[in-house]
Amino acid sequence: MSERTLMLIKPDGVARGLVGEVIGRIETKGFVLEALELRILxxxxxxxxxxxxxxxxxxxxLVAFITSGPLVAGVISGRGAVAGWRSMMGATDPANSAPGTIRGDFATLLSENVVHGSDSPESAEREIGIFFPDLAR
Ligand SMILES: Nc1nc2c(ncn2[C@@H]2O[C@H](COP(=O)(O)OP(=O)(O)OP(=O)(O)O)[C@@H](O)[C@H]2O)c(=O)[nH]1
Ligand SMILES: [Mg+2]
Structure with missing residues (x-):
């Protein structure tokens, strides 16, 4: 059964030119992009x-940082998308995130950890409703 989650590439990730890298990983994993948008929150x-x-x-x-510049917001779907995307992101603190994960490969700071992913299917539906009201269920 397909599941949806909210994905953000935070302002640090956009400023550092990591949009293509992150979207590429989502696509090669096999998740589907349902929405994608560059915006300032x-x-x-x-x-x-x-x-x-x-x-x-x-x-x-946290709020000052996430509104500090353009971010990329997206909805991705696929089997196990919520946990699967969290697993691709890596642990919240890049000091603990494994190599091969996005935070493990591209971040050192807890406060600037490149990406966001919803932490449960319920959070995903709440967050998708905030960012993409047209996709709300
Ligand atoms: N400056 C600062 N930021 C923190 C601290 N703890 C967490 N954060 C930031 O707050 C964000 C949200 O925290 P959590 O929701 O617990 O972590 P997360 O779910 O892995 O991260 P998100 O995907 O961004 O929600 C984290 O991604 C961190 O960037 C802290 O002690 N100091
Ligand atoms: Mg969180």
Missing amino acids: EREVAERHYGEHVDKPFFGE
Whole structure:
């Protein structure tokens, strides 16, 4: 059964010219791109997206970073897309992400870790609704 997830290439990834690399990995894996868009997030959208972290000490820094420049937002689908994309991304802190993962290969900083992926099918549907209302179910 096919599943959907939200994928972001964060502003650091776009600024560093990693869009082609990341999209290429998604395509060669065999996931399907259902939507893809370059955009600068408005603060309200960023705060909604990261709402689960509103009480964390790094929330302000997180929102400032994700709105700091253009990012690429996409919806990808395929069997096991939520866990599969998280696995391709690697651990949240690049100090712990394995070589071969996107964060393991391209990042060193926790605060600038190149990509985002929804952490459950429920989060995926919530986040897709925020970024791509036309695709909401
Ligand atoms: N500056 C800072 N950023 C943090 C810290 N912890 C987490 N973050 C950032 O907050 C983001 C969201 O945290 P989580 O949702 O727990 O991690 P994640 O699901 O792997 O990452 P996302 O895909 O971005 O949601 C992470 O990707 C980090 O970039 C922290 O202690 N300091
Ligand atoms: Mg998360």
